[in-house]
Amino acid sequence: xxxxxxxxxxxxxxxxxxxxxxxxxxxxxxxxxxxxxxxxxxxxxxxxxxxxxxxxxxxxxxxxxxxxxxxxxxxxxxxxxxxxxxxxxxxxxxxxxxxxxxxxxxxxxxxxxxxxxxxxxxxxxxxxxxxxxxxxxxxxxxxxxxxxxxxxxxxxxxxxxxxxxxxxxxxxxxxxxxxxxxxxxxxxxxxxxxxxxxxxxxxxxxxxxxxxxxxxxxxxxxxxxxxxxxxxxxxxxxxxxxxxxxxxxxxxxxxxxxxxxxxxxxxxxxxxxxxxxxxxxxxxxxxxxxxxxxxxxxxxxxxxxxxxxxxxxxxxxxxxxxxxxxxxxxxxxxxxxxxxxxxxxxxxxxxxxxxxxxxxxxxxx
Amino acid sequence: xxxxxxxxxxxxxxxxxxxxxxxxxxxxxxxxxxxxxxxxxxxxxxxxxxxxxxxxxxxxxxxxxxxxxxxxxxxxxxxxxxxxxxxxxxxxxxxxxxxxxxxxxxxxxxxxxxxxxxxxxxxxxxxxxxxxxxxxxxxxxxxxxxxxxxxxxxxxxxx
Numbered sequence: 001x002x003x004x005x006x007x008x009x010x011x012x013x014x015x016x017x018x019x020x021x022x023x024x025x026x027x028x029x030x031x032x033x034x035x036x037x038x039x040x041x042x043x044x045x046x047x048x049x050x051x052x053x054x055x056x057x058x059x060x061x062x063x064x065x066x067x068x069x070x071x072x073x074x075x076x077x078x079x080x081x082x083x084x085x086x087x088x089x090x091x092x093x094x095x096x097x098x099x100x101x102x103x104x105x106x107x108x109x110x111x112x113x114x115x116x117x118x119x120x121x122x123x124x125x126x127x128x129x130x131x132x133x134x135x136x137x138x139x140x141x142x143x144x145x146x147x148x149x150x151x152x153x154x155x156x157x158x159x160x161x162x163x164x165x166x167x168x169x170x171x172x173x174x175x176x177x178x179x180x181x182x183x184x185x186x187x188x189x190x191x192x193x194x195x196x197x198x199x200x201x202x203x204x205x206x207x208x209x210x211x212x213x214x215x216x217x218x219x220x221x222x223x224x225x226x227x228x229x230x231x232x233x234x235x236x237x238x239x240x241x242x243x244x245x246x247x248x249x250x251x252x253x254x255x256x257x258x259x260x261x262x263x264x265x266x267x268x269x270x271x272x273x274x275x276x277x278x279x280x281x282x283x284x285x286x287x288x289x290x291x292x293x294x295x296x297x298x299x300x301x302x303x304x305x306x307x308x309x310x311x312x313x314x315x316x317x318x319x320x321x322x323x324x325x326x327x328x329x330x331x332x333x334x335x336x337x338x339x340x341x342x343x344x345x346x347x348x349x350x351x352x353x354x355x356x357x358x359x360x361x362x363x364x365x
Numbered sequence: 366x367x368x369x370x371x372x373x374x375x376x377x378x379x380x381x382x383x384x385x386x387x388x389x390x391x392x393x394x395x396x397x398x399x400x401x402x403x404x405x406x407x408x409x410x411x412x413x414x415x416x417x418x419x420x421x422x423x424x425x426x427x428x429x430x431x432x433x434x435x436x437x438x439x440x441x442x443x444x445x446x447x448x449x450x451x452x453x454x455x456x457x458x459x460x461x462x463x464x465x466x467x468x469x470x471x472x473x474x475x476x477x478x479x480x481x482x483x484x485x486x487x488x489x490x491x492x493x494x495x496x497x498x499x500x501x502x503x504x505x506x507x508x509x510x511x512x513x514x515x516x517x518x519x520x521x522x523x524x
Contacts, residue, residue, distance in 0.1 A: 254367045254368065254370065255367070255368045255370075256368075257366060257367060257368065257403070257417075257421060258417070258418070258421070259368065261399045261401060261414060264368065264401060265393060265394055265399070265401075268374060268378075268393045269390055269393055269394060271371075271374060271375060271378065272378060272382075272387070272389055272390050272393065275375075275378060275379065275382065276387055283491070286491055
């Protein structure tokens with residue numbers, strides 16, 4: 001008996017193995033092409049099973065997807081693995097399929113001013129050596145840049161030229177000239193950039209005080225000065241009588257006059273649709289008022305019946321539940337859950353409101 | 366002259382929808398031609414595409430009006446509907462009120478309409494509903510916004 005059990009167990013184990021193997025191995029007529037760098041598996045087998053059957057191909061499609069994914073995973077398991085921060089990771093090879101461009105080709109930039117001039121004059125860039133022999137320091141130095149060969153700001157002795165003011169500081173003059181050249185270069189670079197990207201450089205045309213400026217120009221200059229702080233003018237106080245300038249906001253952009261009429265129509269119809277869908281299908285006010293009117297009528301009818309029968313038992317019992325304006329639940333129908341204490345009605349309702357009195361009476365259905 | 370912005374269109378549609386409701390899409394999307402709304406000097410004009418193209422050739426300061434003026438935007442960007450919109454609103458009106466010939470003159474000179482002067486009225490008209498007022502000969506007179514009911518509930522005008 002034990003032997004039988006063991007045999008059964010072994011058979012079961014063998015069957016399980018076979019099943020697992022069957023699940024893992026997939027038989028395909030044509031081998032799949034793999035691009036593991038992109039995790040891509042390309043199946044060139046003709047999809048015979050999918051052509052003839054009707055619209056619902058769910059089961060076949062799913063089986064196909066499972067098979068192909070299994071093959072891809074099998075390939076992935078054969079890759080060399082490594083350990084990265086306690087996780088076992090497969091190293092993917094380089095992708096072989098070339099993916100198309102994500103963004104469009106960059107458009108050619110417009111030529112800078114120098115390039116235009118050079119092209120016009122036919123000036124070609126001369127080939128120059130990188131290093132120049134510097135006599136003063138006795139070594140090869142670069143042509144331009146850090147520790148360059150002939151840096152006139154670094155000279156320790158400058159002769160005062162004959163026509164210059166003896167009190168003038170020649171060293172400071174050279175440093176100043178260099179700063180101006182650097183600033184000019186930077187300005188030209190920014191201008192070229194602005195031309196390339198078709199944006200306007202913020203100009204400083206009216207900002208230098210000349211003494212002949214109009215009131216508007218001075219106002220504009222003042223505004224620019226006010227905004228030219230580190231906090232972009234947020235903490236600048238105004239003088240007691242200074243007024244905020246008009247028209248200093250961003251200029252609005254409108255749609256063109258003849259734009260696409262169909263698109264305009266479509267957007268308007270869409271807006272109308274949204275507007276109509278937002279309106280409540282049932283007007284809550286009307287519903288409550290209707291409800292209250294019906295109740296009143298019923299009550300009046302009942303009272304009339306009571307008075308006809310002539311029963312008066314020391315105080316009215318029947319219509320003991322005083323009606324109050326209470327908001328019904330969303331469908332306008334009153335459900336049993338609203339029984340008991342009612343909150344006071346919201347002011348939007350046109351019905352009567354009994355200010356805060358609570359009656360413990362039963363609510364009629 | 367420019368097209369309306371989203372915000373302005375929304376405000377205007379909300380106002381017009383008070384009178385004609387969802388029939389507004391028949392104004393926007395017409396089978397017999399492309400009509401559009403354009404803003405000129407704070408006034409909204411309802412104009413066909415043909416006329417619009419002609420009007421574009423006139424400079425803005427010389428252009429007085431084009432198409433049909435539906436109304437204008439006030440300084441605080443609220444939309445005020447004008448009587449010139451009546452020809453387009455009257456056919457699509459949801460709630461109509463007819464006044465008797467006797468009360469018609471009095472109404473046209475600015476007085477209120479008493480209940481006795483009311484000829485017909487579409488049913489289920491609620492209080493404060495926007496309506497178009499007609500004379501007994503089915504001539505639209507004006508679109509009004511306020512309808513006052515007699516006090517107390519249980520009258521024929523109650524909601």
